[in-house]
Amino acid sequence: MSVINEATDKKAILNKKNSSGISPWQIAVKKLKKNKLAMFGLFILGVLALAAIFAPLITSYDRDLINMAKIYEAPSFNHWLGTDELGRDVYTRLVYGTRISLSVGIVSTAVSVIIGVILGAVGGYLGGIVDAIIMRIVDIFMCFPFYLIAIVVAGIFGPSLLILMAIMGILSWPKIARIVRAEVLTLKHREFVEASRALGLNSRKIIFKHIIPNTMAPIIVYATLGIAQGILSEAGLSYLGLGVKQPIPSWGNMLSAAQNFSVLVSQWWLWIPPGIMVLFTVLSINFFGDGLRDALDPKIIQ
DSSP: OHHHHHHHHHHHHHHHHHHHOOOHHHHHHHHHHHOHHHHHHHHHHHHHHHHHHTHHHHOOSOTTOOOGGGTTOOOOSSSTTOBOTTSOBHHHHHHHHHHHHHHHHHHHHHHHHHHHHHHHHHHHHHOHHHHHHHHHHHHHHHHSOHHHHHHHHHHHHOSOHHHHHHHHHHHHHHHHHHHHHHHHHHHTTSHHHHHHHHTTOOHHHHIIIIIGGGGHHHHHHHHHHHHHHHHHHHHHHHHTTSSSOTTSOOHHHHHGGGGSHHHHHHOGGGTHHHHHHHHHHHHHHHHHHHHHHHHHOTTOOO
16 A cells, blocks of 8 residues: 555656646746846847837838938937938938848848758758758858859849848858758657658658757757848948948948048938947847857756
């Protein structure tokens, strides 16, 4: 009787532990919440996202409204960040520029992640000649100087938002492909993959339903940090006049006003606000990305 009672007590203890257990993702969220810099970055990104979505509600001026009577007006109560060379409200364009800059970063990163994850997973799982071909393509793309190729392509097709997103996405996928391939090489010999093969699942189902979901942690971290790189790349190309085309505002083409020395000296409100937006956005994404990487690393205990 005592043996039965002891077994029952152990079973109850195990059930209690299982009921109070939390998943790895819940542990990651708990660790992320303890990281103050990561939460600060997430807060700033949330504010920027809300500003981008509700831009028409937080500014009373039209984005492209030209008023030649108010050229280069300094910041005032009517125009919080002054006006530009066409009398347009800088604050309004800065808010609308948040939409463009964030969209470029997100879409270009999404393109690179989709291409890189698929090719990296296929190459890592199938191996052999398929893996060799994909890795040689990766090596070729990684040899391309990013800005030189981007400038050439943008120069051929002209400044365009869609072209800019496509260029950045297509030239940035090799990094995530290498990361995913390395993860897949460690996963494809695990028991759950062997069990999937034993059940008769084909390679496509195994890759997309079982292997890729188990590589989501590094993919999420890469995607987060890739958005910051996308924003910086857009700012650089737009500054050179090869990114987002006027009159569509982006932080990059607003910074292009700083090419004029007189603007640098006399009209600080044309280039300092977009520069600050780029700085704080990239810093916030990096803070959040670093915190996310630490939270998803099971070796780091907080």
